[in-house]
Amino acid sequence: MSAALDACGIDFGTSNSTAGWSRPGQGAGASPLLPLEDGKLTLPSVIFFHAEDAHVSYGRAALADYLAGHEGRLMRSLKSLLGTSMIDEHTEVMGRALPFRDLLAQFVGELKRRAERAAGRQFTRAVLGRPVFFVDDDAQADQRAERTLEEIARKSGLKDIAFQYEPIAAAFAYEVQIAREELVLVVDIGGGTSDFTLIRLSPARARLAERKDDILASSGVHIGGTDLDRALNLVSVMPLLGLGSALKSGLEMPSAPYFNLATWHTINMAYSKRALSQISDMHRQACDRPKLEKLQNLVKDRAGHWLALQVEGAKIALSDAPSATMELGRIAQGDSVTLQRQDLNQAIDTLVTSVQQTVARLLRDACVAAAGIDTVFFTGGSSSVPLLRQRILALAPAARCVEGDLFGSIGAGLALDARRKFG
Template sequence: MSGAPACGIDFGTSNSTAGWSRPGLPALLPLEGGKPTLPSVVFFHAEDEHVSYGRAALTDYLAGYEGRLMRSLKSLLGTAMIDDHTEVAGRALPFRVLLAQFIGELKHRAEKAADQSFSRAVLGRPVFFVDDDAQADKKAENTLAEIAHAVGLKDIAFQYEPIAAAFDYESQIRREELVLVVDIGGGTSDFALVRLSPERAKKAERRDDILASGGVHIGGTDFDKYLSLASVMPTLGLGSRLASGLEVPSAQYFNLATWHTINQVYSKKSWTQISDIRRGAVDKDKLDRLQNLVRERAGHWLAMQVEAAKIALSDAPQAVMDLGRIAPGETLTLHRPDFDGAIGELVGTVSRTVVALLKDAGVNGDDIDTVFFTGGSSGVPLLREQISALLPQARSVEGDRFGSIGAGLALDAVRKFG
């Protein structure tokens, strides 16, 4: 067993990767169509019980196949939902089994790409699965460990995701640096303040090099959610009035704006509630759009349009959303200030987390050499601006937004397992 190779597994909220560190070869293994990322998505086909994963799952859903799409699976860890189940093709599917199916598929694809079986792995984890609740956080890690063992990983270790990203960056530098790793993933924002150098990289134990780590349960899916609630859900009736003068109930809109609760809107109970609201609504056209969306089971489609708009608004001053699937011929134009306003409070919380981290470490912002950005949402302009303002002397370095953690976990697997 001592000679068995070990891999790194980054099970992400939006995308997942697997790495195997070998001299002279890329660490990340190709998982789908030659690409190193596998979107963390599962689609259960209703007709033939076939299950598709990643980009193929999204393609099947958008092609209109009957079935059930599940995304942001990692968000279940640390919540009461992890011990619950969902209905797929008329059968109860425990969420733990759902996560095991996806992680098992991730492991299988890594092994196929490596032409090598893996029974040892370093798994990435956020600094906090759950904010301000150590017991719930430990339960989330234990749940992930149990799932990893269930899919055939006999020996596992965990590493904080921003520290794994730090190890990836360290493999590229030639002198010592004090680095703040900023990892803005799909579900969490995580940070590590680490001393890195080629010499330090040779050490088996790196605890003394890690000055501080921290995080908060805010990530790219939250940016999606609040952009949707601020700009998109009002077109479906959020914030409008009933004939009684009361505001339209908001629960269905929050479910639609949150990736892992979208499917709840398709229940018979939800349809009855929406129909009752529509009857009493002043602006029935907006509720008609909402009913069209539920009838078409287009919640994930709409969430993908919001996600695409978020990405576009990170590079351009405006983005145009096509609402044609639920309102033929209609579009919605979103502007950068709309996005900034929607996520301003979230980004403020992220910035305060960085300030607290530096204070805990006893480090002045001017002492930091480099800010290493990684994670799929690390390019959000408002977030970049606020963090850069805190660290005006530090240079900004772009990591592989979707690959730095997996590559760093592969390096750590060599350190931990040989």
């Protein structure tokens, strides 16, 4: 089989994943992305382990099974484990210890199998996307994270593996749309990281096998949509469950259970025996016991992911509307909270400032004046958050603003890169 025919691009994302195959004879305007779930080109990075029959569901089906009330264990934001000490630990799933490495391998393997089914062929080579930094300011930890992802990918049957920075892959996807040379600032704000590349693109350059000279600079910061969710959750919902309230001793309520519940990949830690015991102690010592009763209801019902989904939904809604209401009746009947966009802006301001500063440093390091940037290309689901977009565009006010496929640009670009590297 030709190398080009067994090579794909895989974007294993924090929130959503895609896979693409750029094959010979494919039209210039056709997307290389492959359908992964019910005809859709994205597979949410979610696994649900059913308690009743040991069945495992993935993606939208996993979320639907969880929300329908099936007994089991939901896992989301799996990619966030890469580069952390948790990757070498395990979690309990239906009474057995499951190493986190095996959990990630299970999802990546399913992603590859679905891509192969859609393409009607086996893939043995792939270009995998990776953030500019899995881990900020720690080169060794960053390399360990990449090696871990490579080991996980090999378990799925991939033999030849290359990596590409995700914003560079997104740039390749944008390049097929342009008719002249452009200096492009690619802004990729996904679920787990914010990544940026300043790159020269053109139809002629797209035919080159080596693009190193076209990349002026790349950078990133470990801030993404899940961090925005956590910030909004801690400010808007967790105080309703007791965060920031007082104990009878006069001390402030311990914050660890709230941070676990507000962080996608640690939600299940709030259901451990140790955590449940701590919450019971907090309830006994609380000055405002009704709030702690809501917290107890939440963990008893294992509804942390449900709550996180409400918060994520509010964040998305506030990107398009001035206000959004979260119905919280699963915690306490009749409870709801209405948020204004300003509430979101205040909750995420510090995070957005860090992202903005990272982009500003990138431009300084590249010695590029803002007036020299032709286009700012946005991709990644969280790049649609208005405050983020406004702050970044302020750094290049004369540039054209282009929104790519927020969830598919990286996977499409990785597929093009796979054909270039392996074809």
